[in-house]
Amino acid sequence: MKNIFFIFCCFAALGLYAQTPFQKYGKLQLKGTQLCSSKQVPIQLKGMSTHGLQWHGWGSFLGEKNLDVLAYQWQADILRIAMYYDEGGYKTNPKKFTKMLDQVVEETHKRGMYSIIDWHILKPGDPWNRIDEAKKFFAYMSKKHSSKGTVLYEICNEPNGKGVDWPRIKSYAEQIIPIIRKNDPDGIILIGTPAWASLGISEGKVATDIISNGLNQKNSHNVMFSFHFYAASHKDLYRKEFKKFLGKIPLFITEWGSQEASGEGRNDWQSVMEWHKILNEYKISWCNWNYSSGHRSSAVWKSNVSINGPFDDSQLKESGLKVKELIRAK
Template sequence: MPLLFQLLLINCAFGFSFSLTATPPPYGQLSVSGTKLVGANGQPVQLIGNSLFSYQHEGYGERYWNAETVRAIKCKFNANVVRAAVGTETEGGQAAYLSDPAKGWKMVTAVIEGAIAEGIYVIVDWHAHELHPNEASDFFKKIAQAYGSFPHILYETFNEPLDVSWTGVLVPYHKQVIGAIRAIDQKNVIILGTPTWSQKVDDASQNPIKDFKNLMYTFHFYASSHFVDGDMGNKLHTAVQNGLPVFVTEYGTCDASGNGAIDSGSMTKWWNELDKLQISYVNWDISDKSETCSALTRGTQTASVGDPSHWTQSGNMVATHDKSKNTGVSCNGAPPPSGGGGVGPPPPPSGGGPSPPSGGGPSPPSGGGPPPPYGGGPPPPSGGGRGGGGKGGGGRGGGGSGSARVVVEYTQRWNGGGNVVFVVINTGPKPLCGVKFSVNFPQGTRSGGSWNMNASGNNQFTVSSRVDPWQVNKSAGMNVLGGGMPSANVVSANAC
């Protein structure tokens, strides 16, 4: 597993800090374009994976809420996404998030951190049937504060609402929860539950929420109860024809009770239709509950989640299908395949930028000037001028103009690509709040996705973060495909 960086993350919600190792997810920063989920390069992508059973069910759910299970889901089921179904309401006397939030937080963060470390996406699901708008808003605010800077995160704000009005009940609910998330995390995709156990996506398509970007809408089906050529298929097709971006965050091979017979013919038709429409889908469920839809046989321990001898008929069926798909994951220590976007060190919840592992952003030496190895020496005379040249070797290149320079450094290399950071160097006496530069690629080399900088066409990018006089900023980076070394030339540098 490629080790990209270690981030000291401050958990604002519960007041402790920890070191978190992150690996880039297959498609980088996700967004929504039309009816499609798209990757960092704007290409349509599908997320395919598995959902955990609600953790409060100690007999068959809780034991799988850990990083070991996440790795098995990735490596043995070929999943690029895992869904953490955070049960909210007490069932059968077993406390859920609303009655024991400390336990719930511990459970969900273990899964989130496992997914970030493994380099797959994670859907944080508010697994409720009843309305709890204030509690849901508080929960997702904490998730966004702690993890919203990672591109691995997707939010699912309401699992399966009951048969309530989309416009009169669910739109106000979703707007409140979306607002709490977007106050902190403006980028990551949010998936919205729809009426009647997230079946009536056609209702939502008549009045989609337009006040926010990167929204998708939940659709759930069970193959033995719902059919592509029946009413449920019609609801899905109507929604898509109306321009609604749909995400199947839960489906089953059995009937809607989670039990009953498996309908492999219906399931195959659903998979084919979802693939044709490029709709993402997540299977219910990773548990050993005595139900047909469970993926694991009774008594399966965490260490055996990835062992096919412990898979049920449903588990084998889903694993066989998912392993036939190109999900962009790798478990042999290789980097993500081409088409994925890279991920660099994101800011912590407070909005500040932590120093990357290489130690970027230190104070300048006593003599002034950018810190080594980017220049050093006394500052130039008033009026600006070029700073000292960046050191050659070690995978560095650079170009400069005015009061700023940009140096390109590899932070990770592998056969066929790697990750680079763009070291923005303020070589003048004024703080900068917008450094625009062009990136030049050698023949056979191209971008596989970028972070913490805005693209403006013609391979030009802008880093808007403030860079104080004689300081450097190393927050922007790129996944490079091909073996060449990009270089950068400053186009403009705007003072704050």
């Protein structure tokens, strides 16, 4: 019995002191189009995106208990923090939301996970409409958090709308990237692609000019491009067009869901598996939408789960159970 107890304690200790993602990978970098560890080893980060902080932020849903679950039980590598500007978000109270975002970044860092600071533009979809605010926001965030080594910057979530093509997004990025680089010379920067981060596919205008008319060398260092998909809506055509960009530009799936593009409706697990075959083969990192207890099927926790939990599997929706499994499949 003593030997069994000793072995149990050893395993418990190993679990307690398991390496965090940041301890394993260190400061992230690009090697060609591949996201790599500090030792230039190709990696694939897997994690979650929050819902909008104005609805499910720190103290309303996010808290120490469910971040512990995400970090230690789910073994997530990364948390994307969705800071909506409009829709009741940042612009209503910049001081409040700056403080909240700082806290979520700090709590994520304490648990050894990476975080994406997501400037979540959606309505309006032209990032130039919020250029002055974005400059101030990323100047502050990059200065505040660059020393951590765990922070990535998503400078425009889902550019969309008439005239919001790659040249317009590129010109915006050329304004924001140098501001971040003053404080964080090597942090990973993510740029949303045309038509709701679909590489233009959702508007039938595949944005291959991202390849032919890319950022100049000065602005392209450690810069990746965001792609979003919702498996029940985005199937073979999207996968076919997406493959044209593989190996051509650095890609990061900063948002995906198993449902329809609205974040609602049925889960299409067959389509999810087809997507993840590609992501796993090419070691493309991803965040699932979303880590909350919202009413939509894309929220992984049941709608009656509060900040106090409980946070066991019985409280997960179908999407939550499956996404947890995908994250833990290292």
